[in-house]
Amino acid sequence: MISGNRSSGPAVLIENLDKYYGTFQALRKVSLSVDRGERIVVCGPSGSGKSTMIRCINRLEQHNGGRITVLGTELNDDVGNIDGIRREVGMVFQHFNLFPHMTVLENCMLAPMIVRKVPRADAEATARRYLEKVRIPEQAMKYPGQLSGGQQQRVAIARALCMQPEIMLFDEPTSALDPEMIAEVLDVIVTLASEGMTMICVTHEMGFARRVADRVIFMDGGEIVEQAPPDEFFTFSRNERTRQFLSQVLGH
Amino acid sequence: MVSLLRNQKVRNALLQVLYVGSIAAMVLAGIAIARQNLAAQGITSGFDFLFKSTGWDLNFSLLPATANDPYWWYFLIGIINTLFLGTVGLTLATIVGTIVGLARTSSNELARLLGRTYVDIFRNIPLILQVFFWYAVITHLPTPRAAHEGWGFLLTSRGLYIPFPNVSSAALAAATLAVIAAIALPIWLGRTSRLSLPVGQRGGIQLACAAAALACAAVVLVAGRLADLPLLDFPALQGLNLRGGLRIPPEFATLAIAIAIYGGSYIAEIVRGGFKAVGKGQVEAALSLGLGPWRVFMLVRLPLALRAMLPILANQYVWLMKATTMGIAVGFTDFFMIVALTINHSGQTIEAIGILMAGFLAINLSLAAIFNRINKAIALKGNQLRG
Ligand SMILES: Nc1ncnc2c1ncn2[C@@H]1O[C@H](COP(=O)(O)OP(=O)(O)OP(=O)(O)O)[C@@H](O)[C@H]1O
Ligand SMILES: [Mg+2]
Numbered sequence: 124m125i126s127g128n129r130s131s132g133p134a135v136l137i138e139n140l141d142k143y144y145g146t147f148q149a150l151r152k153v154s155l156s157v158d159r160g161e162r163i164v165v166c167g168p169s170g171s172g173k174s175t176m177i178r179c180i181n182r183l184e185q186h187n188g189g190r191i192t193v194l195g196t197e198l199n200d201d202v203g204n205i206d207g208i209r210r211e212v213g214m215v216f217q218h219f220n221l222f223p224h225m226t227v228l229e230n231c232m233l234a235p236m237i238v239r240k241v242p243r244a245d246a247e248a249t250a251r252r253y254l255e256k257v258r259i260p261e262q263a264m265k266y267p268g269q270l271s272g273g274q275q276q277r278v279a280i281a282r283a284l285c286m287q288p289e290i291m292l293f294d295e296p297t298s299a300l301d302p303e304m305i306a307e308v309l310d311v312i313v314t315l316a317s318e319g320m321t322m323i324c325v326t327h328e329m330g331f332a333r334r335v336a337d338r339v340i341f342m343d344g345g346e347i348v349e350q351a352p353p354d355e356f357f358t359f360s361r362n363e364r365t366r367q368f369l370s371q372v373l374g375h
Numbered sequence: 376m377v378s379l380l381r382n383q384k385v386r387n388a389l390l391q392v393l394y395v396g397s398i399a400a401m402v403l404a405g406i407a408i409a410r411q412n413l414a415a416q417g418i419t420s421g422f423d424f425l426f427k428s429t430g431w432d433l434n435f436s437l438l439p440a441t442a443n444d445p446y447w448w449y450f451l452i453g454i455i456n457t458l459f460l461g462t463v464g465l466t467l468a469t470i471v472g473t474i475v476g477l478a479r480t481s482s483n484e485l486a487r488l489l490g491r492t493y494v495d496i497f498r499n500i501p502l503i504l505q506v507f508f509w510y511a512v513i514t515h516l517p518t519p520r521a522a523h524e525g526w527g528f529l530l531t532s533r534g535l536y537i538p539f540p541n542v543s544s545a546a547l548a549a550a551t552l553a554v555i556a557a558i559a560l561p562i563w564l565g566r567t568s569r570l571s572l573p574v575g576q577r578g579g580i581q582l583a584c585a586a587a588a589l590a591c592a593a594v595v596l597v598a599g600r601l602a603d604l605p606l607l608d609f610p611a612l613q614g615l616n617l618r619g620g621l622r623i624p625p626e627f628a629t630l631a632i633a634i635a636i637y638g639g640s641y642i643a644e645i646v647r648g649g650f651k652a653v654g655k656g657q658v659e660a661a662l663s664l665g666l667g668p669w670r671v672f673m674l675v676r677l678p679l680a681l682r683a684m685l686p687i688l689a690n691q692y693v694w695l696m697k698a699t700t701m702g703i704a705v706g707f708t709d710f711f712m713i714v715a716l717t718i719n720h721s722g723q724t725i726e727a728i729g730i731l732m733a734g735f736l737a738i739n740l741s742l743a744a745i746f747n748r749i750n751k752a753i754a755l756k757g758n759q760l761r762g
Binding site: 181183206209210212213214216218219220221222223224233234237238243265266267268269270279282283286 | 679
C-alpha cells in the first residue's frame, strides 16, 4: 500500500522504459525522474510516444522493459500495487471521457465513494468543492452531454482531483477544444500547478509550458531527446530535431 | 387551375387523397367480395361464434379449460399461453444471449471461439428445423419408468417433472404477484419523484420493500398450503405413470428451448455490439480512477452497453414473440394454433384471422411501447458528447 506523503524519493521514477506494440517499439530506454511538486511539460511530434509514456505510469499501457516506480511503489504485475498507484495518480484525457450516464456530481463522487470508501455526504462536499474550484459549481446536476467541451474538461479535472491524488497526468487536455475554451481549462491547470501539485502534462501549448513548467521534455521517435527548464529549452535548444519542432509550433 | 396544380401544398394534399382513397376502395372491395363468397358457401359472418362452445380440447392451458367453454375463452387462453411461452422463451434467450455475447467480447480466446461457433451454428439454421430437432430429442427421452433423475427433477419423454409447492392456486397467484411486486416496487421507488428523499439515498427503502414483498410471498405460500401434504410435492413413479410435481409438457419445453437457443444467438450479437459501442475512453477513465474490473463492468460498461443495445433488443423481442407461432409445428396450443383450430372447426376464417392479427398487434405494440418508455427514461442527456 502506498503511504503517499511519508515515503521519500521522487514521485515518479522511470528507468530504461521499453514499450512495444507488436514488433513496433514505441518507447526506447526512456528514463525520467519527477520530483514531488515538480511540473513537467512533455512535447514532441505526433507519434513520438508521449501518450504511451504517461499511460504507462498508471498502467493503462503495460511496459515491456525497464522499471517504473511511483511514490516508492514499483509498478509490476502485483494488482495491489497497480490499484494503489491508480488511487494516487489522477489522469485527464484529451477527449474528457466523462461517464455520460451520470450527472457531473455523480461523475465526481463515484470513485471516492467506491475506491476510497468515503461516506456519501463527504464525497458530495468534496465534489462540490472541486467543482467550485474549476468554476462550474452551478453545473453539478447536469449531464456531461449538456456541457460545452471546456466545461466537460473541467469536470474531468475535478473528477480526478476528488480522489485527492498525489500526481496528475494530463494527456493533451486542450487539443480537442475550440480556441476560446482552451484558456478556461489552462487557467484551472495553472492554479493547480501553483498549489504545488506534482504534474506531468503532454501539451503543445508553449505559452502554458513557459508559465508553469519546471522542466520541458522533448520526445521524438520513442526517446527523450532533450530536457531543460523552459527558458533554456525555448532559447538555447541545441538539438536539431527540437529546434525544428519548436519552429513548427511557435512559428507562423 | 394549372397554377393551382403547381402549388406544392395542393399537390401534396391531392396525392394524399388519391392514396387514402385507393386503399379504402381496395379494402371495401375485398370485404364485399368476401361477404359474397361466404354467403354463397352458406357461412354466416359475424362474431356470434365467439359465444358458442368449442367442442374440442386443449393440451396446454394455464387457466381451466373444457370443450364446453366458448371460443372467446379459448382465445384468451391462447393469448395467455403465447405470452407465457414468450416470457419464458425471451427470458431464457436473453440469459443465453448475454452469456454468449459476453463470451464473444471476452479477452479469452477459447471463450471467443466457442461464442462465435455457437452464433454461427444456431443463427444459420432455420427456427423450424431447430424446433423439430428439440422435439425429437425430447420425445426420445426415456419413458417415465427409466427417467433421468436428479435433485427431485425427472426428465422423461412425457416432459420435465419438477417439484412444486403443494399450495392452492389462489395462494400461488398471490405469491406470483408478490414476487413481481418485489421486483417492480424498488424500481418504481428509485424513479418516482413523489418521494422527498434524494434518489441516491433510497437504497434502504428499496431493499426493505423488496424484502417485505418477498416475505409476503413466503407467508402466502405457507398459509395457502394444502392440508396434510408436504410443502413441496416431489414427482414420483406410481404404477406406469408419474404423479406429483409440476409437469412441463414436451411441446412447451421444445419451444422454450428452441426460442432460447435460436433467439440467444441473435441476442448474443446484439449484446456483443452493445459492448463494442462503449467508448474505450470511459473504461480507461474508470480504470485510471482506481475502479476494479468488476466495478468498471457494472458501473460503466454495462449501463452504457445497455443503452446501445435496447432499441435493437426491442426489435428482436417483437420478432421472437412472433416466433412463438411455431407452436403449431409441434402442437402447442398458443394463440396462433388456437386460431388455426378455430378456423378448422368453425369456418369463421376472416373473423378468426382478424382476431389473430389484432391480438399480435396488441402484444407487440405494447412490448414496443414498454421498450420505448424505458429507452426514453435512460437515454443519455445532451448532444455534446465526444470521444
Ligand atoms: N494501441 C496501439 N497499437 C499499435 N501501435 C500504437 C498503439 N498506440 C500507439 N501506437 C503507436 O505508438 C507510437 C506512439 O504513439 P503515442 O500515442 O504515444 O504518440 P503521441 O506522441 O502521443 O502522439 P500524438 O501527439 O499524436 O498523440 C505511434 O507510432 C503509434 O502509432
Ligand atoms: Mg498522444
